[in-house]
Amino acid sequence: AAENACRITLGQANQVRPKLPLLKILQAAGAQGETFTLKEVMHYLGQYIMVRQLYDKRQQHMVYCGGDQLGELLGLESFSVKDPSPVYDMLKRNLTSAAM
């Protein structure tokens, strides 16, 4: 019925499609497929930072991504997880809506 159709489209509506450079980073962290929720994108980016050991072991909120593809995408050598704005700016540039 209509509400089911609505739920199906809503389900699809919050999917995003990462552009290739970001998709490669997510896949390096174990992501499968080409469309994700924003929550999944953030999860895989966090996993990527952990697996590539880009965070400072002593100051664990600091991420040193210079020289890594993540740093290329962010245009940053480092950032603090306490200020997500550079990450959101990068996502705006590297995510398209998958609903289309």
Ligand SMILES: C[C@@H](c1ccc(Cl)cc1)n1cnc(-c2ccccc2)c1-c1c(C(=O)NCCN2CCN(C3CCCCC3)CC2)[nH]c2cc(Cl)ccc12
């Ligand atoms: C609140 C959240 C966040 C989420 C988004 C943003 Cl833009 C900032 C901040 N967050 C808080 N600390 C982290 C973090 C810190 C160091 C290393 C890895 C992750 C995260 C990030 C997550 C995540 O999915 N976080 C789950 C719980 N984290 C706690 C921290 N844990 C580790 C901290 C370092 C030592 C080992 C555990 C991992 C699980 N995804 C991210 C992706 C990026 Cl581009 C940057 C940071 C994160």
